[in-house]
Amino acid sequence: MATRVRPSNKRCAVIGGSGFLGRHLVEKLLDRGYSVSVFDIRQSYELSGVTFHQGDLCDKQALLPAMKDVSLVFHCASPAPASDDRGLFERVNIQGTRTVIQACIEAGVQKLVLTSSASVVFEGTDIKNGREDLPYAKKPIDYYTETKIEQEKLVLEACDKEKGFLTVAIRPHGIFGPRDPQLVPILVDTARRGKMKFIIGDGTNLVDFTFVENVVYGHILAAERLRSDSPICGKPYHITNDEPVRFWDFMSEVLVGLGYAAPRYHLPYTLVYGLALLLWLLALILRPLVSFKPTFTPMRVALAGTHHYYSCDRAKQDLGYKPVVSLKDGIARTVQSYPHLRQGA
Numbered sequence: 004m005a006t007r008v009r010p011s012n013k014r015c016a017v018i019g020g021s022g023f024l025g026r027h028l029v030e031k032l033l034d035r036g037y038s039v040s041v042f043d044i045r046q047s048y049e050l051s052g053v054t055f056h057q058g059d060l061c062d063k064q065a066l067l068p069a070m071k072d073v074s075l076v077f078h079c080a081s082p083a084p085a086s087d088d089r090g091l092f093e094r095v096n097i098q099g100t101r102t103v104i105q106a107c108i109e110a111g112v113q114k115l116v117l118t119s120s121a122s123v124v125f126e127g128t129d130i131k132n133g134r135e136d137l138p139y140a141k142k143p144i145d146y147y148t149e150t151k152i153e154q155e156k157l158v159l160e161a162c163d164k165e166k167g168f169l170t171v172a173i174r175p176h177g178i179f180g181p182r183d184p185q186l187v188p189i190l191v192d193t194a195r196r197g198k199m200k201f202i203i204g205d206g207t208n209l210v211d212f213t214f215v216e217n218v219v220y221g222h223i224l225a226a227e228r229l230r231s232d233s234p235i236c237g238k239p240y241h242i243t244n245d246e247p248v249r250f251w252d253f254m255s256e257v258l259v260g261l262g263y264a265a266p267r268y269h270l271p272y273t274l275v276y277g278l279a280l281l282l283w284l285l286a287l288i289l290r291p292l293v294s295f296k297p298t299f300t301p302m303r304v305a306l307a308g309t310h311h312y313y314s315c316d317r318a319k320q321d322l323g324y325k326p327v328v329s330l331k332d333g334i335a336r337t338v339q340s341y342p343h344l345r346q347g348a
């Protein structure tokens with residue numbers, strides 16, 4: 004019988020390593036002396052110390068070479084929420100995650116760290132200081148979140164101390180930072196189209212925005228503390244900046260930092276939500292004839308007009324987590340990193 008090479012503690016794989024969070028994670032892992040295989044459907048950069056494996060995570064045969072001699076796998080791949088493609092979310096986030104788990108077990112991987120999302124408990128109504136024991140959303144805000152719930156359940160249920168396969172899920176919220184393809188670009192695009200004049204609701208709703216390096220730190224702590232005798236096996240952990248901020252203050256700070264005007268005029272939440280719902284229905288009905296994507300979707304209005312911030316006490320206690328970059332510094336570094344999105348650029 005062929006003897007399996009014992010995987011090195013410092014060898015890991017990052018599925019989704021070409022993405023925004025994935026690449027920051029890869030860079031930090033390299034700093035900490037890990038050697039890294041990246042598995043992604045696309046290759047977005049080259050870096051010494053990183054081996055790239057290009058493929059679809061739904062294909063086990065494509066995944067296995069990336070997991071060879073690897074003891075630790077991070078799974079942070081997902082289709083972008085904005086794609087709004089139910090079939091794709093189900094295929095990648097649910098079936099694909101099953102395949103990732105099977106491949107890990109077959110390759111002898113000992114630890115799997117999933118990037119989940121704090122939104123798995125969000126139903127579009129206020130969450131204040133939500134803890135991990137909140138139930139999963141019965142009515143998730145979109146298909147993406149629906150499949151993130153199933154994905155998290157699959158990974159946490161796969162945790163098996165007897166078989167030596169340990170899993171944990173990190174639930175970040177509102178990740179931002181340099182190279183983010185979503186938050187700042189969407190915001191700037193909306194401002195450039197003259198649609199960032201209004202504040203939805205009274206503007207006092209508090210939200211977590213989390214600087215990407217804090218999210219990375221949470222992932223690495225979870226990976227390094229994941230042992231069969233630790234309390235974290237099979238559990239989810241909120242990772243935030245631990246500084247809930249008014250949604251509209253955060254947006255204004257980024258906008259003003261990039262040279263755009265901050266929104267000023269208030270619109271009632273229920274009115275905007277109702278209009279967004281109407282537009283969404285219209286887009287659905289007209290889909291066979293014309294295709295249009297409204298800026299104001301009900302999901303976006305709910306995100307912009309409700310409280311949704313989470314306690315990370317469990318991460319502090321079990322992982323020794325504490326944000327390493329403050330919100331103020333995170334915003335400053337983010338704004339600086341987007342010279343091409345400045346007003347007039």
Ligand SMILES: NC(=O)C1=CN([C@@H]2O[C@H](COP(=O)(O)OP(=O)(O)OC[C@H]3O[C@@H](n4cnc5c(N)ncnc54)[C@H](O)[C@@H]3O)[C@@H](O)[C@H]2O)C=CC1
Nearest residue numbers: 019021022023024043044059060079080081118120177178
């Ligand atoms: N950005 C945010 O605010 C938040 C993100 N998350 C989660 O964090 C993770 C990373 O998100 P981001 O870095 O923002 O997204 P991203 O879109 O920048 O990165 C995702 C990566 O997954 C890859 N990917 C997608 N489908 C694949 C497939 N079938 N096979 C292989 N690779 C595939 C993409 O090519 C991409 O590089 C995702 O799981 C997301 O659900 C959770 C909470 C908030």
Ligand SMILES: CC(C)=CCC[C@@H](C)[C@H]1CC[C@H]2C3=C(CC[C@]12C)[C@@]1(C)CCC(=O)C[C@@H]1CC3
Nearest residue numbers: 176177186189190193210211298303304306307
């Ligand atoms: C905290 C959290 C979950 C953030 C997620 C990021 C995105 C969902 C947001 C990034 C930019 C936001 C944005 C809006 C909604 C939520 C975002 C897409 C609006 C469309 C809300 C309505 C407006 O007035 C314009 C906003 C532009 C930016």
